[in-house]
Amino acid sequence: MEQSQINQDGINVLSLFDGISCAKLALEKAGIKINKYYSSEICPHALAIQNHHYSDDTNFIQLGDVCKIDGIDLRNEIDLVVFGSPCTNLSSINPVDRRGLEGTESKLFYEAKRIIRDIYLFAPINKKLYFLMENVASMTAKDRDIITNELSEIFPDVKLVKINSADVSPANRRRLYWTNIPNVGIPEPKQIRFQDIVVNGYVDKEKANVLLGSNVTLTNGIFRYHRMNIGNIIYKEKQFADQPTEKKLLEYPFILHKSGYIGKSRSGFTEYDFPNGCYRLPSVLESERLMTIPDGYVSDVPNISKTNKLKAIGLAMTVDVITGLLENLK
Template identity: 70%
Template sequence: MIDFKNEGINVLSLFDGVSCAKLALEKAGIKINKYYSSEIDKTALAIQKHHYENDTNFIQLGDVKNINGFELSDEVDLVIFGSPCTNLSSINPIDRRGLEGDESKLFYEALRILKEIKNSKSANKKLYFLMENVASMKAKDRDIITSELQNIFNDVEVLKIDSALITPAHRRRLYWTNIPNVSIPKPIEINYSSILENGYVDREKANVILSGNVTLTNGIFRHFKMNIGNIIYKDKSFVELPIEEKLLRYPSILEQSGYFGKSGSNPNELDFPNGCYRHPSIKEYSRLMTIPENYVDGVPKISKTEKLKTLGLAFSVDVVAHLVKSLKSQIE
């Protein structure tokens, strides 16, 4: 008999990134005995190393393609992953081949590993899984994923959740799982403005965090036209203007600031180099994802660009924590 709450579980996290699955399980109060991570991105690995280099229960397996699920079988209680969304997301205007795309087809590697673990696992041991991916994928790809997972597990549920229900930022995702008693979280009062270090915002929730942001020169136009990126304004009076008026006034503000883009003249994340708006800091980006604010920001020798990229690919920790918390009641 395994008491998940008190005795702990062994976890395999595929496409692990900065190990937000670990943060979520810990936040849900679930003890982790062994945490097997599969990741190849250099920045993500550097952040992992900073936090877990001396943790003998944190085991880095490397490339997902080289993982043998048969060898892990009875070692793993939970497989958690968000396979690459690159070719699935509606934000990609160039290559939306879905599960046939070069990156998003890695879903099938995760599927292979799930099959190998499930088929070689002792009959009396349950294997749980949780998969996350973009809600904007085509219905065809969504249905393929669901069907493939149902061929392995007979108790698959699919939930569509916008992280904005319990975090300060939108992040619309689909979650597939066989964890029992999962539910869509009830909304809580937490807004974009509540995580700011300075400045003002003109919306209740931040946009979804991507691996990059709009520019500090003319990015405000793209921000409003495409509803992408996140910006923080210097003056409250500017925030209160209608969008059309903002766009009319901004060019003269930019000209007066003398800012011309990548000049290296803005070392402080909290400054407003163009006289009008700035990007969120890494601490603020982390708060939007409900990741501890110094978890990524406090890692040295990594650029803000690379840190933002890893955050853009991460889980919303509080959403995953909500979904996995049901494991605490499972005694097998």
């Protein structure tokens, strides 16, 4: 399919490790028509979010486990493959198993490569296949180069771009993107701050830290937040938020003691209360905003716990970054 035809005719998309289908959100935001969207995902909570939105959409096709997909079956269909294979064993934040592409989960990259290779090799002559891959920027140079070389075996025109989501969102998220989409590059910065998206309270950083599958605690999380730069917290009082870090850490234990909060139960508190008297954690809605996911896309889905909603968001792609890269298809 020629580039000039994409916007008019629409495309068929395969999203591997699809999560909550942020690739679909990005394509729609980019104004690219989707004819069929094939989604490969096995997490029950992500699937519940997908089903909430797309169970009645006959063009949204769930394929299940990536290991069971035969690329040859899709050779006549797919115009674009989007994927972010598991970063579990690649990320520097994993202190237990950092075997990179040899790790139990991160080796699934090779399943994605197998599928893409078969689609490419057995596709009709002159049919163009585009792809976009995302993964953590903190992987080793060795793993980065292996991925580049593996993808270059299929696509000689592979380009690698490093982007921090903070350029277009209120949160840091440094990621590597491999693609053969023409003219991709660093997105035009947007002026949006962490403080701009909070419902109540005050923050002490211009941009939030990267979202993870879990956050810090409401008891002693403030120490991990400041000393390890992990997690995100929102303060009750602006005066406290504006204090130097060491003064915050000195005063906080007394505030916690006075509040009577012992961390065993959050019953009786909403997402926007400050049970420890000092700070709270970002809500599901605010976490959506940190990832530029539409308000309510995850937070309004029933019958999923807050913990599992936040995990699903933490594993997602930053929608506006993906939008900026996919816009070049037009």
